[in-house]
Amino acid sequence: MSRILALDYGEKRIGxxxxxxxxxxASGLATVPTAEIFEFLKEYIKLEKVELFLVGEPKQMDNTVSESEKHIRPFLSKLAKIFSDIPIKRVDERFTSKMAFQTMIDSGLKKKQRQNKALIDEISATIILQSYLYNK
Structure with a gap:
């Protein structure tokens, strides 16, 4: 079989x-600056077979699309163009950042470590992936 990659998109970095x-x-892999994501993915896919991209879909509490979706759409278009043979699915990402932060607290990370936004992004991506696997 092959792997599934989950991406927690952010304007500065992607978990x-x-x-x-x-x-x-599901395991955290990395947090990559957004500007470097396509090079990272190209290198990763040379080494590992990827069957599916999961990309977080930010929604409001009333289930409408979040304002940040306008930044994600161009990314999705480019992702689909570059990796045309790998399908993309969207996964509701509401509360993943809060859940990631709580996970850091529960695992005993010190306050300084919990301020690491890159780690929060990676944990958020892991939560997105776990929720997909659980509901698959």
Whole structure:
């Protein structure tokens, strides 16, 4: 089998999580500056077979699209163009940042460590991926 990559898009950086080859376990992979994401993905896909991209879909509490979606759409278009053979699915990402922060607290990270926004993005991507695997 091949892996599933989850992307938590942000204007400054993108958190990335990946499954194992059996698509059972979700693990944080990296946080990459947004400007460098396509080079990172090209290199990763040279090494690993990726079957699916999951991209977080920010929504409001009333289920309408979030304002940040306007930044994600151009990214999705470019992702689909560059990796035309890998499908893209969207996953509701409401509360993932809050859940990621709570995960950091629960795991005993010190306040200084919890201020690491790159780590929050990576954990958020992992939560997006776990929710997809759970509901698959």
């Amino acid at each position: 990335i999580a990946v499954t194992d080859e059996m698509q059972i376990i």
